[in-house]
Amino acid sequence: MSELDIQSRPVRLALLGAPNCGKTSLFNALTGGRAKVANYPGVTVEYRKGEFDLGGLSLELLDLPGVYGDCGHSMDERVAIDAVRGKLVNERAPDAILFMMDASHITTHLHNFLQAKNYGLPIILVLNMMDMAARDGIDIDVTQLEAQLGVPVVSCVAVRAAGRAHLLDFLKAWTGEILRGSASYPETETRTLKDLQAKARSITGATVSRIEKVDTFTQKIDKVVLHPVMGLLILLGILFVMFQAVYTWSGPVMGLIEGAIGLLQTGVNAIVPEGWGRSLLSDGIIAGVGSVIIFLPQIIILFAFILLLEASGYMARAAFLVDTLMAKIGLNGRAFIPLLSSFACAIPGIMAARTIEHERDRITTILISPLMTCAARWPVYFLIIGAFIPASKVGLFNLQGLVAFGLVIMGIVFAMIMAFVFKRTLMRGKKSTLLIELPSYKTPVIKDYLRGLWDRAMIFMSRAGRIILPASIIIWVLASYPANAGSIRETFAGKIGAVLEPLLKPIGFNLEIAISLIPGMAAREVVVGALGTIYALGDNLGDNEAGLAATLQSAWSLPTALAFLAWFVFAPQCLSTLAIIRKETNGWKWPLFAFGYLFVLAYIAAGLTYHSALALGL
Amino acid sequence: MKDRFSLYTLPKHQTARITGFELSLGDSETRLREIGFAEGDIVKALHFGLFGRNPMTVSLNGALIALRKSDAQIVQVELI
Numbered sequence: 001m002s003e004l005d006i007q008s009r010p011v012r013l014a015l016l017g018a019p020n021c022g023k024t025s026l027f028n029a030l031t032g033g034r035a036k037v038a039n040y041p042g043v044t045v046e047y048r049k050g051e052f053d054l055g056g057l058s059l060e061l062l063d064l065p066g067v068y069g070d071c072g073h074s075m076d077e078r079v080a081i082d083a084v085r086g087k088l089v090n091e092r093a094p095d096a097i098l099f100m101m102d103a104s105h106i107t108t109h110l111h112n113f114l115q116a117k118n119y120g121l122p123i124i125l126v127l128n129m130m131d132m133a134a135r136d137g138i139d140i141d142v143t144q145l146e147a148q149l150g151v152p153v154v155s156c157v158a159v160r161a162a163g164r165a166h167l168l169d170f171l172k173a174w175t176g177e178i179l180r181g182s183a184s185y186p187e188t189e190t191r192t193l194k195d196l197q198a199k200a201r202s203i204t205g206a207t208v209s210r211i212e213k214v215d216t217f218t219q220k221i222d223k224v225v226l227h228p229v230m231g232l233l234i235l236l237g238i239l240f241v242m243f244q245a246v247y248t249w250s251g252p253v254m255g256l257i258e259g260a261i262g263l264l265q266t267g268v269n270a271i272v273p274e275g276w277g278r279s280l281l282s283d284g285i286i287a288g289v290g291s292v293i294i295f296l297p298q299i300i301i302l303f304a305f306i307l308l309l310e311a312s313g314y315m316a317r318a319a320f321l322v323d324t325l326m327a328k329i330g331l332n333g334r335a336f337i338p339l340l341s342s343f344a345c346a347i348p349g350i351m352a353a354r355t356i357e358h359e360r361d362r363i364t365t366i367l368i369s370p371l372m373t374c375a376a377r378w379p380v381y382f383l384i385i386g387a388f389i390p391a392s393k394v395g396l397f398n399l400q401g402l403v404a405f406g407l408v409i410m411g412i413v414f415a416m417i418m419a420f421v422f423k424r425t426l427m428r429g430k431k432s433t434l435l436i437e438l439p440s441y442k443t444p445v446i447k448d449y450l451r452g453l454w455d456r457a458m459i460f461m462s463r464a465g466r467i468i469l470p471a472s473i474i475i476w477v478l479a480s481y482p483a484n485a486g487s488i489r490e491t492f493a494g495k496i497g498a499v500l501e502p503l504l505k506p507i508g509f510n511l512e513i514a515i516s517l518i519p520g521m522a523a524r525e526v527v528v529g530a531l532g533t534i535y536a537l538g539d540n541l542g543d544n545e546a547g548l549a550a551t552l553q554s555a556w557s558l559p560t561a562l563a564f565l566a567w568f569v570f571a572p573q574c575l576s577t578l579a580i581i582r583k584e585t586n587g588w589k590w591p592l593f594a595f596g597y598l599f600v601l602a603y604i605a606a607g608l609t610y611h612s613a614l615a616l617g618l
Numbered sequence: 619m620k621d622r623f624s625l626y627t628l629p630k631h632q633t634a635r636i637t638g639f640e641l642s643l644g645d646s647e648t649r650l651r652e653i654g655f656a657e658g659d660i661v662k663a664l665h666f667g668l669f670g671r672n673p674m675t676v677s678l679n680g681a682l683i684a685l686r687k688s689d690a691q692i693v694q695v696e697l698i
Binding site for chain 2: 068069071073104105107108109111112136138193194197198201210218219222226227228229231232316319320321323324325327328333431432433434435436437438440
């Protein structure tokens with residue numbers, strides 16, 4: 001290929017390396033985080049592409065999932081290896097490899113680099129976090145290392161501009177060589193893994209000196225955080241504070257948003273003449289979308305915690321702490337991270353299950369992921385808890401926060417029970433393993449952290465726009481016509497809901513709930529928007545400003561509200577979740593199974609809750 | 619010849635040297651090697667899970683690795 005042909009497209013560099021070595025930080029820093037593939041916070045399980053300009057040269061980076069060797073034991077590792085080998089569908093092979101390594105772990109990981117020389121591409125070794133390595137008393141003779149490895153070695157601190165400068169200078173020259181076809185290719189390594197390790201150890205023996213420190217910063221913290229009893233208590237404490245904070249810190253801002261929505265409705269009512277147009281805007285769009293947007297502050301606080309736990313290095317420790325329980329139910333310890341991601345949304349969670357090696361463990365994890373309390377459930381919980389559970393204090397704690405915490409725990413407990421059942425029936429198989437590296441504690445990079453938080457808020461808001469808005473309009477139409485309908489029951493929506501009503505009546509659900517559950521298939525929080533629209537329309541008494549919560553207080557009995565909460569612990573209805581299960585399992589079998597078992601559990605749980613509450617005289 | 623035993627039975631805060639890997643079903647040895655366990659490396663048992671020392675963490679050349687009993691039993695060590 002001539003030089004001109006190659007220059008017409010960017011030089012493609014693959015970022016390869018072990019998990020937590022800073023690939024994503026470097027990717028974000030160089031590309032400004034403008035990735036072309038949807039990026040969910042947490043573990044990278046898909047590759048991401050991003051372009052940037054370097055002194056007139058156009059470069060493209062591939063951010064790949066972390067991988068230790070070249071075997072590809074799990075789905076995400078295979079993505080990384082396939083990407084480097086140019087075997088990804090619709091993607092050309094990279095032109096060269098940037099092999100990243102946490103400098104502190106060079107002794108442990110250098111053989112992985114030797115393995116990577118065999119991909120047959122120009123390759124350099126990027127030693128990241130050189131500052132932390134120096135702090136931990138590790139001194140690397142880079143010149144000597146370069147000579148022994150026979151490839152360029154560049155030191156780097158990916159999270160700081162000054163720390164990247166040297167790498168960028170190097171890349172400028174190197175990509176030029178790659179374009180001209182003059183970049184050198186590494187010698188291949190023909191030894192076995194065992195011999196490669198021996199070779200790597202002899203290289204590090206000659207080039208790395210380590211002043212053994214008695215206690216590093218991370219070790220001191222881990223004495224407490226990884227303590228079998230204290231560690232679990234701390235983890236429980238962190239989760240508890242997280243749910244308390246979601247309630248207590250969000251109040252004032254939510255009040256402001258609620259006020260703004262009320263003002264908007266008043267404004268619309270003043271400007272737009274009485275008629276269908278005003279009703280569509282005020283009762284359909286503003287009431288529907290507004291009833292979901294109001295939960296933005298709580299979503300942001302929730303993610304502020306989750307992202308902080310991830311960025312600080314705590315998440316892998318949480319996986320270690322709960323693994324002892326996971327082992328008891330026969331689940332893979334790595335399942336913890338997908339399950340925790342599912343608290344944001346089951347979709348990234350189900351994708352993160354790709355890190356699990358054994359197929360049966362992966363499918364078990366996928367099946368129970370929807371039981372984690374995803375962000376779409378929060379609007380429902382917030383609404384019902386806010387309306388029906390008093391904000392009183394129980395000792396030090398807020399009762400509403402306690403109930404939310406209880407619902408989350410209920411989801412987790414049932415996930416564990418179901419995993420236990422699945423592993424002993426449908427999913428019998430090999431023993432699971434854990435085998436993860438616990439990264440050193442890090443101060444999160446503020447920019448990456450805020451970007452993650454911003455992305456999350458935007459995903460929530462764009463869902464409000466893409467899903468809730470059209471759903472609100474459809475519901476408004478169905479619940480407003482025929483125009484002569486005297487009550488909700490006589491509208492189109494009422495007639496559709498009436499089909500489901502006999503099925504849902506025994507568990508305490510009324511017609512309005514039946515109606516809202518149908519569009520709620522699109523996304524769980526649509527239920528809130530739908531209820532907002534249905535009750536705004538039905539509210540002919542003119543007291544529109546009281547808000548949905550106040551309306552529900554008078555329209556629903558406490559047993560119905562509690563049954564509704566219990567239903568949403570399981571909530572089978574979410575088309576996107578079912579679609580991603582289909583994609584990740586290559587067929588309809590598992591999504592249909594997931595829907596079926598969740599529906600049965602939801603129905604039983606709501607029914608039991610309703611009738612127990614009635615029996616207790618609530 | 620010093621006594622060899624499995625990493626799983628290494629007492630807390632005890633340091634040992636890896637001597638080899640017990641034959642195992644599947645590719646456990648490959649995965650252990652890939653993440654960094656090798657003959658001659660020094661390991662130290664650090665933390666244990668609540669039930670039955672499972673999982674455990676060991677420090678290995680400055681890295682902290684968590685592994686389950688089934689994998690720890692494959693790694694053979696001797697006291698130094």
